[in-house]
Structure formats: structure tokens, C-alpha cells
Amino acid sequence: MAPKTMFEKIWDAHVVREEEGKPSLLYVDLHLVHEVTSPQAFDGLRLNNRRIRRLDKTVAVADHNVPTNDRDKPLTDEVSKAQLEAMQRNADEFGLEYHDMFSEKQGIVHVIGPEQGRTQPGMIIVCGDSHTATHGAVGAMAFGIGTSEVEHVLATQCIWQAKPKTMEVRVDGALGFGVTPKDVILAIIGKIGTSGGIGHAIEYTGSVFRDMSMEGRMTVCNMSIEAGARTGMVAPDEKTFAYLKGREYAPKGEDWDAAVERWTALRTDPDARFDTVVTLDAADIQPQVTWGTNPAQVLPVGGRVPTPDEFESSQEQTAVEKALAYMGLNGGERIQDIPIDTVFIGSCTNSRIEDLRAAAAVAKGKQKADSVRALVVPGSWAVKQQAEEEGLDQVFTDAGFEWRDAGCSMCLAMNPDRLAPGERSASTSNRNFEGRQGPGGRTHLVSPPMAAAAAIAGHFVDVRELN
Amino acid sequence: MDAFTKHTGKVVPYDMPNVDTDQIIPARFLKKIDRVGFGELLFYELRYEEDGSPKPGFILNQPRYAGGTVLVSGPQFGIGSSREHAPWAIQQYGFRVVIAPSFGDIFRNNCYQNGLLPVMLDAAEVDTIIARAQEIQGYEVTVDLEAQQVTDGHGLAASFDIDPFRKENLVQGLDDIGLTLQNEAAIDAFESANA
Ligand code: SF4
Numbered sequence: 001m002a003p004k005t006m007f008e009k010i011w012d013a014h015v016v017r018e019e020e021g022k023p024s025l026l027y028v029d030l031h032l033v034h035e036v037t038s039p040q041a042f043d044g045l046r047l048n049n050r051r052i053r054r055l056d057k058t059v060a061v062a063d064h065n066v067p068t069n070d071r072d073k074p075l076t077d078e079v080s081k082a083q084l085e086a087m088q089r090n091a092d093e094f095g096l097e098y099h100d101m102f103s104e105k106q107g108i109v110h111v112i113g114p115e116q117g118r119t120q121p122g123m124i125i126v127c128g129d130s131h132t133a134t135h136g137a138v139g140a141m142a143f144g145i146g147t148s149e150v151e152h153v154l155a156t157q158c159i160w161q162a163k164p165k166t167m168e169v170r171v172d173g174a175l176g177f178g179v180t181p182k183d184v185i186l187a188i189i190g191k192i193g194t195s196g197g198i199g200h201a202i203e204y205t206g207s208v209f210r211d212m213s214m215e216g217r218m219t220v221c222n223m224s225i226e227a228g229a230r231t232g233m234v235a236p237d238e239k240t241f242a243y244l245k246g247r248e249y250a251p252k253g254e255d256w257d258a259a260v261e262r263w264t265a266l267r268t269d270p271d272a273r274f275d276t277v278v279t280l281d282a283a284d285i286q287p288q289v290t291w292g293t294n295p296a297q298v299l300p301v302g303g304r305v306p307t308p309d310e311f312e313s314s315q316e317q318t319a320v321e322k323a324l325a326y327m328g329l330n331g332g333e334r335i336q337d338i339p340i341d342t343v344f345i346g347s348c349t350n351s352r353i354e355d356l357r358a359a360a361a362v363a364k365g366k367q368k369a370d371s372v373r374a375l376v377v378p379g380s381w382a383v384k385q386q387a388e389e390e391g392l393d394q395v396f397t398d399a400g401f402e403w404r405d406a407g408c409s410m411c412l413a414m415n416p417d418r419l420a421p422g423e424r425s426a427s428t429s430n431r432n433f434e435g436r437q438g439p440g441g442r443t444h445l446v447s448p449p450m451a452a453a454a455a456i457a458g459h460f461v462d463v464r465e466l467n
Numbered sequence: 468m469d470a471f472t473k474h475t476g477k478v479v480p481y482d483m484p485n486v487d488t489d490q491i492i493p494a495r496f497l498k499k500i501d502r503v504g505f506g507e508l509l510f511y512e513l514r515y516e517e518d519g520s521p522k523p524g525f526i527l528n529q530p531r532y533a534g535g536t537v538l539v540s541g542p543q544f545g546i547g548s549s550r551e552h553a554p555w556a557i558q559q560y561g562f563r564v565v566i567a568p569s570f571g572d573i574f575r576n577n578c579y580q581n582g583l584l585p586v587m588l589d590a591a592e593v594d595t596i597i598a599r600a601q602e603i604q605g606y607e608v609t610v611d612l613e614a615q616q617v618t619d620g621h622g623l624a625a626s627f628d629i630d631p632f633r634k635e636n637l638v639q640g641l642d643d644i645g646l647t648l649q650n651e652a653a654i655d656a657f658e659s660a661n662a
Contacts (some may be wrong), residue, residue, distance in 0.1 A: 083498050157658075434512065
């Protein structure tokens with residue numbers, strides 16, 4: 001048999017129908033639903049008198065709209081309220097498992113999937129959200145879909161997909177002190193650009209990912225879409241199995257042993273070939289800060305913001321000019337001289353327990369700068385609870401940070417947490433697009449320790465230089 | 468879904484790379500639970516002042532491009548969030564076709580689901596269309612899906628590729644779910660084989 005990549009193995013195992021030159025009909029093992037991209041899909045089902053084909057493979061959660069404090073008070077935003085109510089109604093009508101903001105299983109959809117052991121190696125996982133690739137960290141093929149496709153998967157448990165090409169992103173060596181998985185993925189995007197991965201499924205390989213924790217792998221896979229890729233994944237290994245073992249929805253007993261055997265066989269065969277290969281050296285990766293309005297506009301923390309004349313094409317120059325104007329930067333300033341007024345630690349990229357621990361380690365015993373508002377938003381109720389057991393909430397509140405309930409929060413301006421026009425954030429989220437955190441808001445993407453350090457200093461600092 | 472075979476319409480040249488879906492439709496407008504009314508919200512932040520009055524410089528506010536039905540833009544159009552509200556907004560504004568050198572993957576899929584045609588042309592051809600639209604008042608192109616070609620009255624004849632499956636569905640205005648359910652036996656078989 002011809003050697004295959006992990007991606008090809010997962011793909012082949014899910015083909016329901018295939019025809020040369022056409023997209024394939026693939027079977028979906030897990031469909032995650034949230035309140036924003038689903039209401040019109042349920043409407044479509046109703047209109048055509050259709051049901052959800054596999055309720056046992058579908059779960060819904062409220063995350064994008066939910067307030068992250070004062071949940072006992074009525075929602076003030078009428079539209080958020082309407083959307084959350086619609087989700088509840090749809091779940092009731094279709095008999096769908098749904099976790100509202102008072103459920104202990106609530107959290108950001110990409111945090112709760114792995115955390116509850118629903119996300120498993122070898123699965124095809126879809127969600128009406130572009131950061132679905134997060135689940136690829138366990139060795140699954142996970143990708144975002146649109147609302148019509150949500151409707152399609154609800155009705156058929158299948159999805160039409162054109163086969164992407166495969167890309168290996170290999171990072172070997174050891175990461176330096178203070179360099180996190182977030183810095184690794186930002187450096188990758190900085191290298192290949194926001195279109196580098198278009199039409200590809202990425203597998204992250206090399207010692208850096210082998211040595212990385214499961215949560216770190218999630219951070220990396222999460223941002224695959226920011227490099228344009230359809231999905232991103234890491235081969236399952238002992239760490240993956242140790243992570244999943246005992247989680248609520250993970251296989252148990254004999255099923256577990258059989259699963260581990262199956263999962264082990266998913267790894268890319270030694271002689272398999274990728275269509276594209278990109279390599280980075282771990283030693284070159286430093287803590288990263290984005291300066292512009294897409295995640296590829298990124299630099300090491302020691303750098304200076306570029307000026308348009310450093311770019312060749314006139315199209316690039318215009319884009320850089322526009323980004324600088326939006327960000328309120330001149331070009332040429334040192335990254336570390338940029339003052340910030342808001343810090344957001346959270347989002348499906350960086351809101352897991354290890355992220356919070358890393359941020360707390362920096363904040364411990366310090367005080368945030370007076371001019372800064374700092375939010376810490378755990379990715380799920382479970383993360384919140386764990387953090388509180390470890391006393392991290394206390395560390396943050398002692399340092400003047402706000403400690404919130406789980407949700408998407410300031411990752412996108414859909415709930416009460418947002419930037420005012422002209423405000424500037426150091427954010428652990430994944431998108432620095434114009435207006436992403438609020439109209440006129442300016443976003444710099446960083447790792448959790450870099451965000452915590454910026455909260456304390458009031459401007460960016462190199463975490464490696466803190467004592 | 469409306470069928471798409473051939474369309475002639477006025478070009479709106481938005482000469483910008485990396486137009487992401489947050490620009491096309493800002494997140495705060497995603498809260499609507501119905502599927503209409505997104506046309507007025509298209510490019511909201513770029514298109515309107517804070518008080519809601521139109522920004523005179525923005526392309527959609529220039530009278531010469533009013534009534535445009537073919538949006539032409541730079542590479543990587545539609546990158547970012549998976550929101551299907553982006554093609555809805557573009558379509559409900561009145562566009563039938565988006566032409567760019569490349570597209571975000573999810574956005575392109577979402578276009579097909581709604582009968583909005585994403586057309587990928589070479590960067591040079593896109594530049595030509597943009598330049599002509601800027602020069603020639605009322606400049607139109609014809610997008611012929613069956614022939615897979617974009618033409619204008621000025622000598623342009625640019626062909627494009629499209630997945631045959633997508634093409635067939637667009638031409639017939641076929642709903643994906645109905646099509647898939649024709650394969651229900653295969654889905655059943657897959658499920659029992661993998662139970
Ligand atoms: S945290 Fe942000 S990127 Fe992640 S699911 Fe929520 S809104 Fe999307």
C-alpha cells in the first residue's frame with residue numbers, strides 16, 4: 001500500500017462517496033454548534049421539515065454572545081438575548097444537547113471539545129467557526145464551515161469537501177526560555193503569510209511539537225486558519241493518550257485499548273510525501289508581537305515597526321500604510337515603546353489552564369499599570385474552576401486584573417467586552433483585523449505571559465528580561 | 468437558490484488585498500437570527516461615518532458605481548472568520564459575482580452555497596478589470612459560467628476554473644442537502660459499517 005500522511009488516512013476513512021474531479025462526501029464524527037452561526041441553519045431545517053440526523057454526534061454551547069460577568073442579571077443587549085433564546089428554542093425543538101451559560105459544561109466551543117474528551121484522534125470534526133482546527137491538536141481533521149453547511153451537516157451528518165493539498169510545517173530544535181506555542185504559530189504565520197496555507201491541510205511535525213504540551217498544540221492548530229489553511233493537526237502520541245484518558249466522553253476499558261491502537265496507526269507513514277514542506281528552526285523563534293491588521297504582520301518583541309518603504313510592491317506598501325494608519329503607528333518605533341491600555345487574556349487560542357498559569361506566573365506579586373484595564377477570561381467553566389482551585393484567580397485580582405466567567409469575550413466584539421475606538425490592546429486572541437475587538441479598536445496579538453507583562457509595564461516588554 | 472448561468476453587470480473595483488470577513492460584515496451584526504437585511508451592513512465600518520452617514524470616499528458610496536453587480540478585489544478576498552453573513556451581505560447588496568486573484572477557503576464555499584459566484588482570475592487580469600472600471604464610466608463585464616469566461620466590450624476574454632460539481636449545482640440552482648440525500652443509502656451503509 002502506498003504510504004499515506006495522517007491527513008490522507010483520516011480522509012480516506014470518512015469517504016461516503018467519491019467521484020474523480022468532484023468534492024467528496026465525508027462523514028462527520030462530531031458537530032459542534034454555537035449560537036451565532038446556527039439560527040438560520042435551524043430555520044432551514046424547519047422550512048424543509050428536516051430533523052437532525054445524529055443527535056449523538058452533535059452538541060451545542062453558548063459562547064460568542066455570553067457576558068463574562070453579572071450573569072445573574074438580565075441580558076442588556078437585545079440582540080444577544082434573541083440569539084441565545086433562539087439557540088435554546090432550537091435545542092428544545094430538535095432535542096439537541098445544549099449547554100447554556102449556566103451549565104458546568106459551558107465554555108468556548110473549541111475549549112470544551114478536547115476538555116470533555118469529545119474531540120478524539122482520527123475524527124472529522126466540524127463547527128460553524130473558523131478556529132475549529134484547534135481540535136486537530138489530538139490528531140483529528142477539524143475545520144470550520146458556514147451556516148448552510150451547518151444545516152447540511154445537521155440534516156445529513158456529512159459534508160462535501162474538495163480534497164486539500166497537504167503541507168508539513170516542521171519545527172525542530174528547542175524553544176528558548178519565554179517562547180511559547182503562541183510565538184511558534186505567530187512566527188510560522190509571519191514566515192508563510194496569511195495565504196501560505198491556502199488550500200492545504202497542515203501537519204505540524206518536528207521536535208518542537210513532539211515536546212509541546214497538548215494545550216500548546218491546541219494553540220498552534222487553532223491559528224492554522226490565520227495562515228489560510230483549511231485545517232492543522234499534530235500526530236497523536238503518548239501525550240495525546242495521557243491527555244484524553246479518563247475524560248468524560250473518551251472511550252473506556254477495552255474500548256480504550258482498541259482506540260489507542262487505532263489512533264497510533266493514524267500517524268503519517270515514514271515515506272509519505274507532503275505537497276508542500278515548510279521548515280523553521282526553533283532557535284530563531286522569539287516572543288512575537290503583531291504590529292498591523294493581520295496576523296502575518298508580526299515581529300519579534302525586540303523589533304521595530306516597519307515603514308511602507310521597506311516593502312517592494314506598491315500593493316504591499318498601500319496595505320502597510322493602511323495598517324499603520326489604522327493602528328495609529330508611524331512606522332519605525334520600537335515595539336517595546338508602544339503603550340497599551342487594555343489587556344485581554346482569553347479566547348480559544350489561549351484560555352486554557354496552562355495559559356492562565358503562565359500569565360499568573362508573570363503577574364504574581366506585581367501590580368498592573370494604572371492606565372491599563374486587564375481582563376482574564378477562562379475558556380470554560382472547568383478551566384475557571386481549576387484555576388480557582390490553584391489560586392490563580394487570587395493572583396490575578398491581587399495584581400489588579402479582572403477575573404471573569406467563560407466565553408469568547410473580547411476576542412470579538414459581540415458581547416459587552418470590547419475596545420472603544422482608538423483603544424489599544426495586548427491580546428492573546430487570534431485576530432488583529434480592523435474592528436475585531438470593537439470598532440476602531442487596535443489589537444496586538446501576543447502570548448499569555450507577554451500580555452501579562454504588558455499589563456504590568458503599560459507597554460510591551462520582553463518577558464525574557466523580567467526577573 | 469437561484470440558478471446562475473450568465474450575468475452581465477457593472478463592475479465595482481475595490482482595489483485592496485486581504486479583504487477579510489470582519490471588514491465585509493463586522494461581528495456585531497452577526498447577532499441577527501434571520502437571513503435578510505445584511506445588504507445595508509456590507510463594509511459597514513468603511514462605508515459609514517459614526518453617525519451613520521455615508522463616507523463620501525468609499526467605493527460603494529460613489530454614484531458612478533451605484534447599481535454594481537460584479538465586485539472585483541485584490542488577492543485573498545474573504546479570509547478570516549467563517550461567517551456566512553459575508554456572502555449574504557455581498558449578495559443582498561446586489562452583487563452576483565466576486566472576482567479576485569484568490570479567496571479564503573471557507574468564504575468561497577459559502578458563496579457556492581448561496582449562488583454567489585466567486586471567480587478566480589490571474590492577478591494581471593484582475594488588475595486590467597480594476598483599471599478599466601476606474602477609467603470607463605459604467606464599465607461592465609459579462610461572466611459566463613457555462614463557458615467559464617469573463618469578457619468585456621474592450622477585448623478582455625479571461626477564462627477561469629471552477630470545480631465541475633460546484634458549477635453543475637450553480638447552473639441548476641441545486642440545493643446541496645437535497646443532492647446529498649440522494650445518497651442516503653450510502654450514508655446508511657457507512658454508518659452501519661462504522662458503528
Ligand atoms: S474565542 Fe474568538 S476565535 Fe475563538 S470561537 Fe470565540 S470568537 Fe471565535
